[in-house]
Every structure is written in structure tokens, then in C-alpha cells.
Amino acid sequence: MTPPDKPQPRPLLQVEDLRKTYPSPQGPLEILKGAALTLTEGESLALMGESGSGKSTLLHLIGALDRPDSGEIRLDGAPISRLAEAEQAALRCKTLGVVFQQFNLISSLDVRANLAFQARISGRFDPQWLEELTERLGLGALLTRYPEQLSGGQQQRVAIGRALAVRPRLLLADEPTGNLDEATGDAVLGLALELVAATGCAFLMVTHSARLAARLDRQACLSCGVAIEEDAPGRKARAAR
Numbered sequence: 001m002t003p004p005d006k007p008q009p010r011p012l013l014q015v016e017d018l019r020k021t022y023p024s025p026q027g028p029l030e031i032l033k034g035a036a037l038t039l040t041e042g043e044s045l046a047l048m049g050e051s052g053s054g055k056s057t058l059l060h061l062i063g064a065l066d067r068p069d070s071g072e073i074r075l076d077g078a079p080i081s082r083l084a085e086a087e088q089a090a091l092r093c094k095t096l097g098v099v100f101q102q103f104n105l106i107s108s109l110d111v112r113a114n115l116a117f118q119a120r121i122s123g124r125f126d127p128q129w130l131e132e133l134t135e136r137l138g139l140g141a142l143l144t145r146y147p148e149q150l151s152g153g154q155q156q157r158v159a160i161g162r163a164l165a166v167r168p169r170l171l172l173a174d175e176p177t178g179n180l181d182e183a184t185g186d187a188v189l190g191l192a193l194e195l196v197a198a199t200g201c202a203f204l205m206v207t208h209s210a211r212l213a214a215r216l217d218r219q220a221c222l223s224c225g226v227a228i229e230e231d232a233p234g235r236k237a238r239a240a241r
């Protein structure tokens with residue numbers, strides 16, 4: 001029990017009774033059937049589940065890249081799934097960072113411009129912070145290279161830097177190590193976790209790897225359209241990392 005005088009951690013992300021159906025030639029495909037999860041500030045959660053279980057769908061809905069059929073997504077109290085498009089975009093720009101399995105860097109821009117891209121378009125460009133990110137991600141010698149001149153691990157480090165350059169409150173990552181070999185994936189996740197801890201942002205990561213998932217504070221599995229959280233004893237204390 002939490003003593004009454006201890007302030008409760010503030011919920012940053014609240015997903016409630018989320019439902020999403022896609023049309024298919026065989027009829028409607030019910031992917032999310034009442035999914036719910038909560039993430040407090042600074043907390044990290046690994047989301048696992050079989051291929052096709054709806055992990056990317058859930059992340060896209062949280063990232064306001066798509067709308068649910070019903071249910072609620074609150075980001076820092078704002079009902080992101082019900083906002084008008086312009087308000088969604090504004091909230092997304094200043095509150096969210098997103099990292100994808102395929103890196104999604106802009107091929108015509110060098111590393112320096114890729115790193116600054118989201119921060120510039122959202123009016124949150126901070127050269128000092130970008131310099132620190134560049135250093136912490138080990139990208140200093142690569143700033144004038146283009147994405148095609150980088151390894152997968154290097155590209156993902158740039159993508160993480162680009163996402164964190166806006167100082168998001170929540171970092172979303174959809175299988176960020178899925179295209180990397182094990183050692184590179186481990187190292188890239190290590191850097192991401194260090195930066196997440198340093199910035200205090202919350203982190204929601206989809207992964208197929210139980211080993212990588214165990215490095216986050218909490219673990220949940222998406223199954224039959226709902227997210228089932230693993231038992232509290234399996235949780236890792238942030239301080240233990």
C-alpha cells in the first residue's frame with residue numbers, strides 16, 4: 001500500500017478499452033478487442049506478442065498515426081485519439097518520439113540534418129542538446145555521412161537521436177532492434193535506455209526478444225486483442241540497471 005502522503009506517479013499514457021477492426025475480404029478483422037495499458041512518467045514497458053497480434057497497430061494508435069474504432073488514449077491527460085488532426089500533430093511533435101524497425105532516415109539528408117529534422121520542424125531545435133545526443137550516441141565522426149553510408153546499428157542510433165532531439169515525454173519504438181544482429185541490438189538498446197533514463201521520458205518498445213524485454217521496467221504481452229501484463233515480481237527496478 002502506498003502511504004497517503006506519498007504522491008502517486010503521474011500517468012503519462014492511459015489506454016482504455018481500445019478497439020480496432022480492419023476490413024478484409026473475409027470480413028472485419030478484429031485486431032484490438034479492449035486493449036488497456038498505463039505508463040507513468042519515466043517508466044519503460046516492453047510489449048511482446050505473436051506476429052499479427054496487433055502490436056504495431058497499438059503503437060500506431062498511441063502515436064496518433066491512426067484512429068481507433070472506440071476506446072480512449074490519453075497522453076498527458078489529452079484525449080489524443082479524439083483530437084482534430086492539427087492538434088494531434090502538435091501534440092505528436094512535442095510529446096512523442098518514434099523509432100521504427102526500418103530506421104526510416106531521410107536518404108537525401110546527412111546524419112547531422114537527419115538528427116535535427118524532427119526538432120527543426122517542431123520548433124524544438126536545441127543545438128546544445130543535439131551535440132550532447134551526438135556524443136552520447138557516438139555519432140560525432142559520422143555527421144557528414146548519408147544513411148546509405150551507415151551500418152544498421154549506426155542508422156538506428158541516428159533514428160534514436162532524431163526522436164530524442166525534441167525531448168519527448170514518451171518514446172515509442174516498434175521492434176527497434178529487429179533488423180540488427182544480437183550484439184548490435186543489445187548495444188543500441190543499451191544506449192536508448194541510458195538516454196531514456198537521462199531524459200526521464202517514458203519508453204514503450206515492441207520486441208520479439210524476451211531477453212531485451214527484461215531490460216525494461218515492465219513487460220506485457222498482446223494476445224487475443226488485449227494486453228496482459230506480466231507479474232510484478234518479473235519487473236526490473238529502474239535503479240538496478
Ligand SMILES: Nc1ncnc2c1ncn2[C@@H]1O[C@H](COP(=O)(O)OP(=O)(O)O)[C@@H](O)[C@H]1O
Pocket residue numbers: 022023029031049050051052053054055056057058
Ligand atoms: N491497414 C491495415 N489494413 C488491413 N489489415 C491490417 C492493416 N494493418 C494491419 N493489418 C492486419 O492486422 C493484424 C495486426 O497487424 P500488426 O498490428 O502489424 O501486428 P504485429 O505488429 O503484432 O505483427 C495483421 O493481421 C495485419 O495483417
Ligand SMILES: [Mg+2]
Pocket residue numbers: 055056057174
Ligand atoms: Mg509489427
